[in-house]
Amino acid sequence: MRRVGMLLLILGVGVFLGACASQGISTPTPVPTAPLPEAVLTPLSQTDYCVQCHTDKEALIETAKPEEKAPSESEGVG
Amino acid sequence: MAPLEPWEKVLISADFTQSIHGRAGCVACHRGQQSPDKDTAHVGLIPDPSQDAQRVCGVCHGEIVDGFGTSLHASLQGYRTIVYSRSVPENHPALDTAMQNHCLSCHTTCGDCHISQPKPVGGGLLNGHNVEKTPSMTRVCTACHGSRVGAEYLGKHEGIPGDVHFREGRMNCMACHAGTDLHAAEGDAAKHRYWGDQQPACKDCHAQVGRADDPIPQHTIHGNKLACQVCHAVEYTSCDGCHVAISEKTGNPFFKTEATYLSFVIGHNPWPSRERPYEYVVLRHAPVAPTTFEYYGENLLPNFGLLPTWTYATPHNIQRQTPQNRSCNTCHGNAALFLTADKVKSEELEANRRVIVENIPAAIPIP
Numbered sequence: 001m002r003r004v005g006m007l008l009l010i011l012g013v014g015v016f017l018g019a020c021a022s023q024g025i026s027t028p029t030p031v032p033t034a035p036l037p038e039a040v041l042t043p044l045s046q047t048d049y050c051v052q053c054h055t056d057k058e059a060l061i062e063t064a065k066p067e068e069k070a071p072s073e074s075e076g077v078g
Numbered sequence: 079m080a081p082l083e084p085w086e087k088v089l090i091s092a093d094f095t096q097s098i099h100g101r102a103g104c105v106a107c108h109r110g111q112q113s114p115d116k117d118t119a120h121v122g123l124i125p126d127p128s129q130d131a132q133r134v135c136g137v138c139h140g141e142i143v144d145g146f147g148t149s150l151h152a153s154l155q156g157y158r159t160i161v162y163s164r165s166v167p168e169n170h171p172a173l174d175t176a177m178q179n180h181c182l183s184c185h186t187t188c189g190d191c192h193i194s195q196p197k198p199v200g201g202g203l204l205n206g207h208n209v210e211k212t213p214s215m216t217r218v219c220t221a222c223h224g225s226r227v228g229a230e231y232l233g234k235h236e237g238i239p240g241d242v243h244f245r246e247g248r249m250n251c252m253a254c255h256a257g258t259d260l261h262a263a264e265g266d267a268a269k270h271r272y273w274g275d276q277q278p279a280c281k282d283c284h285a286q287v288g289r290a291d292d293p294i295p296q297h298t299i300h301g302n303k304l305a306c307q308v309c310h311a312v313e314y315t316s317c318d319g320c321h322v323a324i325s326e327k328t329g330n331p332f333f334k335t336e337a338t339y340l341s342f343v344i345g346h347n348p349w350p351s352r353e354r355p356y357e358y359v360v361l362r363h364a365p366v367a368p369t370t371f372e373y374y375g376e377n378l379l380p381n382f383g384l385l386p387t388w389t390y391a392t393p394h395n396i397q398r399q400t401p402q403n404r405s406c407n408t409c410h411g412n413a414a415l416f417l418t419a420d421k422v423k424s425e426e427l428e429a430n431r432r433v434i435v436e437n438i439p440a441a442i443p444i445p
Contacts, residue, residue, distance in 0.1 A: 047112075047114075050110070064085040066084065074332040075332075075334040076334055077225045078335075
């Protein structure tokens with residue numbers, strides 16, 4: 001009789017602990033995912049022609065109009 | 079300052095395009111078109127968008143742009159104040175035309191100081207279009223203020239040392255002239271640079287001068303009778319007889335000045351005020367003459383004699399020790415330093431009556 005009581009107690013504790021475990025936070029199961037794409041800077045327009053030309057020293061040298069400055073007729077300190 | 083090549087003036091640095099101003103995109107400020115063809119791209123282009131500062135700079139810097147119209151750099155009101163004072167209202171339209179052609183091209187925009195060299199000296203980007211919070215002294219400030227201020231401050235006159243603040247302190251213009259003072263002017267200071275508060279004033283830094291704990295007794299003895307420059311400036315530039323006209327050959331405006339010379343002249347203060355109470359100041363001869371604008375009409379300055387031609391000056395070549403402050407009598411009794419009537423042209427005597435020193439301070443007997 002005493003042995004049956006002990007068995008029932010063990011079973012009861014086991015059921016109680018099992019119920020507690022089912023209420024806890026479960027560990028998420030890993031799910032295979034695709035790798036994230038790398039961040040890419042996207043310009044506002046496809047080609048910024050202003051920047052393209054004005055950062056190109058050779059292009060500017062080629063296209064710059066020579067400045068025609070009339071010789072000053074002023075005399076003395078201004 | 080070496081002139082920039084045409085391509086060099088418009089070469090943008092890569093780091094500008096990543097800056098906060100660069101990320102706005104060229105067309106946002108300069109208008110024009112996105113096109114690989116140069117001529118097409120430049121249709122409607124605004125080379126200096128800051129000429130319309132409210133539209134461009136004012137979007138973020140509204141508090142500065144709102145007051146900028148009062149700045150003498152923007153308005154050049156000082157010219158009008160003085161020229162109108164020598165004239166009468168009916169002559170103003172002709173004088174406006176003359177000043178527009180000859181005097182007002184130095185008008186400054188935000189971009190002229192913070193992005194490019196000023197247009198009157200050829201323009202061109204300062205640093206690949208990056209916006210320079212503190213403008214370059216030699217490429218911006220003295221590019222315009224070069225013949226007098228720059229030459230004096232940097233010691234370019236042979237035999238005359240540069241300003242002690244530059245020689246010893248390596249101070250640039252902005253060390254004394256704060257951005258707030260350059261961006262706006264208040265009250266009378268919006269009409270002329272020597273009206274209103276002294277901005278800057280020597281005492282802003284040299285607060286001890288004239289106080290009980292000042293170890294230099296001459297400061298206390300002279301008090302507010304002398305402007306600081308009377309004891310601490312040396313020879314500076316004056317000009318005579320500027321005349322303006324439009325060239326018959328090229329159609330371009332030009333000027334001719336009769337003389338430019340170095341001198342050091344002490345006279346009476348032409349504009350004593352609460353802010354500038356001095357009895358004696360140093361005077362510079364302004365290049366104006368009764369016939370300066372005669373190309374634009376006869377007798378356009380009928381009240382020429384209402385203002386002195388020897389005018390209030392603040393030379394930028396301050397020295398601790400100067401020829402006139404070596405001893406009491408290197409100044410007292412030294413007629414060579416003072417604007418006496420014999421040093422004034424006969425046709426300008428009336429105009430300068432109030433600044434001429436009739437009785438120079440007597441020599442001090444040395445026991």
